[in-house]
Amino acid sequence: MSEPEFGDIQMHVVRPKEPVVGRVVESTPCLKGRSASFVRHVAIDVSGTPLAGTFRAGQSFGVIPPGETDKGKPHPVRLYSISAPTWGDDGEGNVLSTTCKRLIDEFSEEGSDTHDLFVGLCSNYLCDLKVGDEVLVSGPAGKRFLLPSEPEKHDYVFVATGTGIAPFRGMVMELLEHPDGPRKSEVHLVIGVPYGTDLMYDTWFTELAEKHDNFHYHTVISRPEVGRRMYVDQYIVQTSDPFHRVLGSDRTLLYICGIEGMQIGIYRLLQELGVAEEYLKLPDEGLDLATADAATIKRVKPAARCMVEVY
Ligand SMILES: Cc1cc2nc3c(=O)[nH]c(=O)nc-3n(C[C@H](O)[C@H](O)[C@H](O)COP(=O)(O)OP(=O)(O)OC[C@H]3O[C@@H](n4cnc5c(N)ncnc54)[C@H](O)[C@@H]3O)c2cc1C
The missing domain is CATH 3.40.50.80 (Nucleotide-binding domain of ferredoxin-NADP reductase (FNR) module)
Incomplete structure (x- = not known):
């Protein structure tokens, strides 16, 4: 049996509590046709930050949405799988990307008949961002969902x-x-x-x-x-x-x-x-x-x- 080896893996180079600022360089729809869902390819330039050159295909990165929770604390980080290869969408390991789906639903809770619109915080924030916008990011995360070194x-x-x-x-x-x-x-x-x-x-x-x-x-x-x-x-x-x-x-x-x-x-x-x-x-x-x-x-x-x- 040939078991995979994954080589050097860097993780948590940038912690969610001390995120770095990335800049959106691409946001394009990536579905094949008109659909009830909305999914965008969002690419973020992290050049000049410690995140640059550290991530590998298959790892995830964190996005910290702006604002605070009901308890007055910063929102917790959300993870997104990196859809770029290890050399980044730019070829130099400076641009990571993801495939982000807007979370849009009707509010549901067992025993409740509330049917207001439920809008996911971070996925919609990330999909709303325009080219040039800043975004707080952390990572990389994940030590096994990787291609083997050979x-x-x-x-x-x-x-x-x-x-x-x-x-x-x-x-x-x-x-x-x-x-x-x-x-x-x-x-x-x-x-x-x-x-x-x-x-x-x-x-x-x-x-x-x-x-x-x-x-x-x-x-x-x-x-x-x-x-x-x-x-x-x-x-x-x-x-x-x-x-x-x-x-x-x-x-x-x-x-x-x-x-x-x-x-x-x-x-x-x-x-x-x-x-x-x-x-x-x-x-x-x-x-x-x-x-x-x-x-x-x-x-x-x-x-x-x-x-x-x-x-
Ligand atoms: C390792 C990893 C990789 C990931 N990769 C991707 C990726 O590549 N692309 C991607 O789009 N997402 C990815 N996700 C999911 C992503 O992290 C977020 O969970 C997702 O975007 C939703 O976050 P949000 O802030 O938009 O939603 P939130 O505002 O956090 O809402 C989600 C929460 O609300 C609850 N909820 C959902 N629907 C309803 C409803 N109708 N009524 C009441 N409550 C509800 C859910 O149970 C959940 O607890 C990944 C997650 C992990 C852990």
């Missing part, structure tokens, strides 16, 4: 739902658009979204898949206008070629990022394919993931070749 020793299955695509933008760039040339590893990106119009960076990923035979871009739509609903785990189980082969190989690293709870279906499919012990630390007495409840499955820890970031 990327060609491995093949990759990246599974995302929604803005879970963010770290994979940077990782895919790093694997296929590396200044030393594209890596030869087999790379599968599976992205699940409700509607086709919710796909993010879709043109870029599609063009990349046309250009590189070793990159495979799989889109899974859970509420299609026609046809059957499909979720990422069902798609992987049903698409036996190539997934059963790739997940059965000891070169493969599995990365899961997106909506909290998505790992449950993926863990179950790993057991269905007979490879759960390759990717998960299961109790010695065994665990039937098909029948175990969600709370039990959420306590299962990923093993060395499985990286999970859900929120």
